[in-house]
Amino acid sequence: MIIRRKNKNKEENPFYDPTLNKRHRSSRRFKAFALGSLVFSIVFLAFFLTDIVTKGLPAFKQAYLHIDVTFNEASIKDSRQAIDKKYRKIVSRAWLRNVPRLVEENPTLMNKTMTMWVLADDQVDQYLKNHYYKLNRKDRALVDDLKAYGQAELKFNKIFFTNGDSKIPEYAGLKSAIVGSILTLIITMLVAFPIGVMTAIYLEEFAEDNKFTQIIEVNINNLAAIPSILFGLLGLAIFINLFGLPRSSPLVGGLTLALMTLPIIIVSSRAALRSVPDSIRQAGYGLGLTKIQVTKDHVLPLAFPGIMTGSIIGLAQAMGETAPLIIVGMIAFIPDAPTMVTEAATVMPAQIFTWAGMPERMYIEKTAAGIIVLLSVLISLNTLAIYLRKKFEVKW
Amino acid sequence: MTPFETRNKSRELKEKLIKFLLITASVISILTTFGILFSILFEAIEFFQLRSFWYFISGTEWSPGIVNSKFGAVPIFAGTFIITFIAMAVSIPIGLGSAIYMSEYASGKVRNALKPLLEILAGIPTVVYGFFAAITIAPLIVKVAAYFGLEASFNSALASGVVMGIMIIPVIASLSDDVIRAVPDSQRKASLGLGLTHGETIRNIVLPSAMPGIISATLLGLSKALGETMIVVMAAGLRPNLSINPLEDMTTVTVRIVDALVGDQAFDSPATLSAFALGLILFVVTLVLNIVSLTMIKKFKEKYKVNTL
Numbered sequence: 001m002i003i004r005r006k007n008k009n010k011e012e013n014p015f016y017d018p019t020l021n022k023r024h025r026s027s028r029r030f031k032a033f034a035l036g037s038l039v040f041s042i043v044f045l046a047f048f049l050t051d052i053v054t055k056g057l058p059a060f061k062q063a064y065l066h067i068d069v070t071f072n073e074a075s076i077k078d079s080r081q082a083i084d085k086k087y088r089k090i091v092s093r094a095w096l097r098n099v100p101r102l103v104e105e106n107p108t109l110m111n112k113t114m115t116m117w118v119l120a121d122d123q124v125d126q127y128l129k130n131h132y133y134k135l136n137r138k139d140r141a142l143v144d145d146l147k148a149y150g151q152a153e154l155k156f157n158k159i160f161f162t163n164g165d166s167k168i169p170e171y172a173g174l175k176s177a178i179v180g181s182i183l184t185l186i187i188t189m190l191v192a193f194p195i196g197v198m199t200a201i202y203l204e205e206f207a208e209d210n211k212f213t214q215i216i217e218v219n220i221n222n223l224a225a226i227p228s229i230l231f232g233l234l235g236l237a238i239f240i241n242l243f244g245l246p247r248s249s250p251l252v253g254g255l256t257l258a259l260m261t262l263p264i265i266i267v268s269s270r271a272a273l274r275s276v277p278d279s280i281r282q283a284g285y286g287l288g289l290t291k292i293q294v295t296k297d298h299v300l301p302l303a304f305p306g307i308m309t310g311s312i313i314g315l316a317q318a319m320g321e322t323a324p325l326i327i328v329g330m331i332a333f334i335p336d337a338p339t340m341v342t343e344a345a346t347v348m349p350a351q352i353f354t355w356a357g358m359p360e361r362m363y364i365e366k367t368a369a370g371i372i373v374l375l376s377v378l379i380s381l382n383t384l385a386i387y388l389r390k391k392f393e394v395k396w
Numbered sequence: 397m398t399p400f401e402t403r404n405k406s407r408e409l410k411e412k413l414i415k416f417l418l419i420t421a422s423v424i425s426i427l428t429t430f431g432i433l434f435s436i437l438f439e440a441i442e443f444f445q446l447r448s449f450w451y452f453i454s455g456t457e458w459s460p461g462i463v464n465s466k467f468g469a470v471p472i473f474a475g476t477f478i479i480t481f482i483a484m485a486v487s488i489p490i491g492l493g494s495a496i497y498m499s500e501y502a503s504g505k506v507r508n509a510l511k512p513l514l515e516i517l518a519g520i521p522t523v524v525y526g527f528f529a530a531i532t533i534a535p536l537i538v539k540v541a542a543y544f545g546l547e548a549s550f551n552s553a554l555a556s557g558v559v560m561g562i563m564i565i566p567v568i569a570s571l572s573d574d575v576i577r578a579v580p581d582s583q584r585k586a587s588l589g590l591g592l593t594h595g596e597t598i599r600n601i602v603l604p605s606a607m608p609g610i611i612s613a614t615l616l617g618l619s620k621a622l623g624e625t626m627i628v629v630m631a632a633g634l635r636p637n638l639s640i641n642p643l644e645d646m647t648t649v650t651v652r653i654v655d656a657l658v659g660d661q662a663f664d665s666p667a668t669l670s671a672f673a674l675g676l677i678l679f680v681v682t683l684v685l686n687i688v689s690l691t692m693i694k695k696f697k698e699k700y701k702v703n704t705l
Contacts, residue, residue, distance in 0.1 A: 026595055027593040028595070029595075030595035030599065031501055031594075034494070034496040034497035035493075037489060037490040037491075037492075037494050037497070038493065038498065041490060041565055045513065055531070195424055196421075198418050198422075199421045199424070202415075202418035202422045203422065216422050218687075219425055219426050219428075221686070222687070222690075223425065227619070227624070227650070227682055228623070229650050229675070229678075230623070230675055232657075233432070233671070236657065237438075237439060237672075238435050259428045259431075262424075262425055262428065291411075320519075320520075321521070322521065323625035323629075323650070326657075326658060349523040349626075353630070356527045356531075356630060368527075371524050375520070375524065379519075
């Protein structure tokens with residue numbers, strides 16, 4: 001609070017301090033600096049999110065061309081024959097490979113010519129989106145023509161969610177990475193959740209305060225601050241080289257992430273157990289229950305929402321982790337989604353990393369779109385965690 | 397034996413088993429740390445049997461090719477140091493400033509709204525930051541540098557350093573906010589009662605009291621910066637470069653680890669094993685930082701009898 005005095009009172013006022021104005025100014029400057037730094041972070045966050053969203057949104061639409069496709073013996077043998085020669089350069093090579101499969105699925109197509117929506121080449125797609133493209137003038141005129149007749153359009157990009165990775169940019173999707181992420185996180189939670197919760201129960205409910213528990217305590221705190229890439233080295237040296245588990249597999253990735261997630265689950269579970277008041281335990285003992293019965297039937301159910309909150313936060317963190325997974329080889333090129341935890345797989349962040357390193361322009365928007373998907377999942381998980389915490393919050 | 401006693405016996409046995417399981421789970425957490433230490437240590441020793449330890453920590457040429465490979469890690473340490481320095485120069489003032497505003501100036505409502513917003517920054521995966529640094533910030537820096545007549549690399553240390561600094565802001569802000577709020581209010585009131593302004597109170601009374609906690613937060617941020625991988629892998633470059641110009645490309649310990657282990661080299665070649673030697677250094681440095689940081693925060697807690705940090 002600044003008390004303003006009239007200047008003429010200066011001489012009479014025994015508390016007048018000639019430096020006071022300067023000191024108040026300095027105080028205000030300090031406050032402005034503090035506010036400024038906070039504003040910087042928020043502005044950065046806004047800039048960052050806008051940047052990613054504007055880069056990524058175009059990838060959810062993809063260019064299609066409405067042209068004639070001929071199905072006959074020749075076009076099955078060489079699928080490029082299926083379309084008119086002048087369109088060959090603007091149609092996706094990857095889509096054309098599907099022509100024999102289309103006939104196989106629907107034999108009535110044989111020896112017919114159909115006008116259908118065909119996936120366009122990535123350069124056409126970038127041209128229609130007004131991005132950088134490498135189309136020559138002839139193809140550009142062709143696309144302009146098609147567009148004028150409503151035969152070239154941007155449609156919702158279903159391929160992005162139903163396809164795995166591809167070396168052909170317009171055909172690359174996130175599916176195999178999503179499946180890989182799910183398999184990896186299942187392994188992570190299967191390992192980290194029981195071990196983490198059990199450790200927390202032991203430390204909080206059973207352990208006496210001795211050297212052994214102190215070592216565990218210090219260890220858990222340290223574990224939480226060890227760089228994630230070192231967990232990758234651990235996974236490589238122990239799980240792959242020592243135990244001989246398959247490289248690049250969700251099994252190895254999941255185990256590696258489990259060790260990283262462990263400290264988060266332990267710390268939050270301990271906090272949840274600690275918040276259960278002692279009167280609950282004493283009531284249990286008073287009825288003649290053993291310690292394990294009290295813990296299992298009374299303390300644990302009350303602490304469970306807190307434990308879940310911590311585990312979801314741990315899960316979200318594991319989901320965004322890349323470095324240790326790169327070390328254990330989870331950046332392989334995976335066009336088909338894995339079906340087993342021992343098969344080679346990739347995860348969403350690793351897919352983002354791979355796409356970010358691709359030379360074709362179209363992968364930039366694919367990368368940003370992958371980031372949008374990943375961030376949406378992470379934000380949903382964190383919202384769920386906050387919701388659980390709010391809903392089950394008990395004030396004892 | 398009465399039926400009651402038999403039931404008791406089997407229950408005791410069951411409970412012993414459960415307790416044993418609980419202890420086993422706790423032991424796994426210890427084993428992880430030792431697992432990391434030993435798995436890295438053994439491979440690193442194997443590396444040092446092939447290549448000299450002294451040249452590793454004092455040599456200035458790093459060329460892990462097949463013929464005439466040299467493993468002098470000084471340029472790598474230098475690159476790590478400079479990028480970390482840039483990151484800390486961004487994150488310490490901004491993180492601390494944010495913490496001061498949230499704990500000293502902002503009302504409870506504003507604080508409750510701002511803190512989760514700041515924490516979103518901490519929840520963004522580092523691969524996303526890496527993409528952002530490489531695609532948006534690095535070209536921006538090249539443009540700005542060109543405007544001033546300077547030449548910046550597209551893999552500049554500045555781009556990865558600044559983005560890494562932003563990633564660390566919430567680490568420093570969140571922990572500092574907790575410790576600043578833990579400083580007892582009586583100290584503030586005494587200082588204000590003596591006629592100090594709010595700003596002076598914060599600078600001369602609150603911050604010095606909270607200093608152990610703030611240093612601890614900074615060290616934690618520092619160890620995060622040293623171990624950060626994806627941002628530097630995507631934005632910092634691969635070339636070991638002994639320079640202090642932040643506009644040039646530089647490489648870091650973590651980049652070299654990733655580079656050595658991606659691809660299909662023989663596992664016992666010095667080029668691959670060098671990753672573990674670098675990992676060992678990283679492990680030792682971050683472990684020391686963590687231990688110092690933990691000890692300081694423990695002392696702070698004891699002094700102010702806080703038990704919720």
